[in-house]
Amino acid sequence: MENRSLNGGQAVLTALVGLAITVLLIALTRRRSRNRMPPGPWGWPVLGCLPRLGRLPHQTLAKFAEKYGPLMSMKLGSANVVVASSPKMAEEFLKNHDKIWASRYAPTGAKIVGYNGSDIAFSEYGPRWRYARKIFMLELLTAKRISVFQAARKEEICGGINDALTMSQNGKLPVRMDLILGKIAGNIITRMLMNEGSLSEKAARIKDSHAFQQALRDAFEVVTNFYLGDYVPWLDRFCSKTQMYAVAKKCDELFQAILDDHKMKLGTAPGQSETVTTDQNKVQDIVDVLLTRPRDGDGQYLTEMEMKAIILDVLFGGTETNAVTVEWGLSELVRNPRVMEKAQAEMDSMVGKERLVEESDLPNLPYLNAIVKETFRLHPIAALLPAHMSMEDCEIQGYKISAKTRLLVNIHAIQRDPDVYERPLDFYPERFLGSEKDVHGLDFDLLPFGSGRRMCPGKGLGLVLVQYTMALFILCCNLKPPGNMKPEELDMEEKFGLSTPRLNCLKVVVTPRLPKSMLRE
Numbered sequence: 001m002e003n004r005s006l007n008g009g010q011a012v013l014t015a016l017v018g019l020a021i022t023v024l025l026i027a028l029t030r031r032r033s034r035n036r037m038p039p040g041p042w043g044w045p046v047l048g049c050l051p052r053l054g055r056l057p058h059q060t061l062a063k064f065a066e067k068y069g070p071l072m073s074m075k076l077g078s079a080n081v082v083v084a085s086s087p088k089m090a091e092e093f094l095k096n097h098d099k100i101w102a103s104r105y106a107p108t109g110a111k112i113v114g115y116n117g118s119d120i121a122f123s124e125y126g127p128r129w130r131y132a133r134k135i136f137m138l139e140l141l142t143a144k145r146i147s148v149f150q151a152a153r154k155e156e157i158c159g160g161i162n163d164a165l166t167m168s169q170n171g172k173l174p175v176r177m178d179l180i181l182g183k184i185a186g187n188i189i190t191r192m193l194m195n196e197g198s199l200s201e202k203a204a205r206i207k208d209s210h211a212f213q214q215a216l217r218d219a220f221e222v223v224t225n226f227y228l229g230d231y232v233p234w235l236d237r238f239c240s241k242t243q244m245y246a247v248a249k250k251c252d253e254l255f256q257a258i259l260d261d262h263k264m265k266l267g268t269a270p271g272q273s274e275t276v277t278t279d280q281n282k283v284q285d286i287v288d289v290l291l292t293r294p295r296d297g298d299g300q301y302l303t304e305m306e307m308k309a310i311i312l313d314v315l316f317g318g319t320e321t322n323a324v325t326v327e328w329g330l331s332e333l334v335r336n337p338r339v340m341e342k343a344q345a346e347m348d349s350m351v352g353k354e355r356l357v358e359e360s361d362l363p364n365l366p367y368l369n370a371i372v373k374e375t376f377r378l379h380p381i382a383a384l385l386p387a388h389m390s391m392e393d394c395e396i397q398g399y400k401i402s403a404k405t406r407l408l409v410n411i412h413a414i415q416r417d418p419d420v421y422e423r424p425l426d427f428y429p430e431r432f433l434g435s436e437k438d439v440h441g442l443d444f445d446l447l448p449f450g451s452g453r454r455m456c457p458g459k460g461l462g463l464v465l466v467q468y469t470m471a472l473f474i475l476c477c478n479l480k481p482p483g484n485m486k487p488e489e490l491d492m493e494e495k496f497g498l499s500t501p502r503l504n505c506l507k508v509v510v511t512p513r514l515p516k517s518m519l520r521e
């Protein structure tokens, strides 16, 4: 009897000890995961995972995510980096914890060319960034200003198509579309910045000069090129920055000349707009607006340096993005004649062949819009969003991520997620017909412009540029691969960078669908 009650007591004791150990283990596991970074791939000493990223880091990171999950962490050099690779994770960072992650990591090249973080794209989150971004969105790129330059866009795109047709000699010769599209986008954006009517001869020469185009290309390279000091800061002193400073100086001289020219015409200095009389009938370009905007109620105004940084943002943001996206879009149409024929049929039935398509036609062209969305999905300009940075510690999915961690959102992986998109690698615009899904930053599985506080402030202009350029090409030309190349043989290899262009430029033969004279209407 005594023995039995002893056994019973032992059993209760054992159960209690077991329970205590279980509770302790659960508590420990929870605590460890609270203090733990998300899982991720191994890295080398000093360089971390950098050598493992390869030529196309967005694709490598997508493969890592298949193994380690949609929230990964790793060291790139000595930098702590987290990578979000699913729509849910993108929403966690860009919506649920947006404020914490709204700062930006600025690479050295961007700091040097971008006036040490005075621009919008690479500046840290703070009052000056908020101020400049507000002006950018509410004063520079208003719907009204975008619409005022409608005729300029049409003229430049028609001019580019005309050039392509002339160069191709009725389909005999292949044409480099990167050059045609780069020129169209560059001309449109510089006209919005520096409208012809407001330029002196000197400034007009600067705008059209080879030196200006070259300086912008060089600056883009400086911002985009890999720089080891951005990842291993103690190696910074051994890396040469001479070239970066030379490019920055060249750009600054050109931007200063543009400002000075406008100032001379307006008779003003920044922050002294009270003295300015502007001709109400003249279309104000972006530089005019920057120079003539009155001081704010609290006495704030943009310094000349900030204005030049904004000019750089407009040139960078508005040119490469548009040209690269349209080049991908046209590549897909060349590779998929079925889609091209369907798009041309829509164009013929909605617009006809007696006139050119107008921007006001765009809402009535659902298939074209689906093509543009599908292009943004398969070929996002920012395959990885430019690195965001956390301003304080942040807990996500039970993982504790420390302040100053860099965030990469893998848009490439998200927009090819087989759980979201059936046959994700196919170019199939029909998937968007009748769907509410759009690119405005609310659908976390389609984020070509990002989302949240850092989302692209040029989305309205960017969309219309891509849609309208595609529309005019679809209406006015036939594009085919050169020689005996079959459409499906066109290579679609990517190059990694701030934008994600084609590795090899698109070369096609171009023939007219409409009389060439219509392009000069």
Ligand code: HEM
Binding pocket: 104, 120, 121, 122, 133, 313, 314, 315, 317, 318, 319, 321, 322, 325, 381, 382, 385, 386, 447, 448, 449, 450, 451, 453, 454, 455, 456, 457, 458, 459, 461, 462, 463, 466
């Ligand atoms: C096809 C067109 C375009 C695409 C796909 C595009 C895409 C993007 C993306 C993905 C970002 C980063 C968002 C993030 O970090 O979350 C961005 C930022 C930015 N874009 Fe665009 N963009 C386009 C056109 C434009 C245009 C036309 C402009 C101006 C004229 C512009 C100016 C900017 C600026 C200033 C930023 C930095 C915003 C910030 O950091 O606060 N973009 N864009």
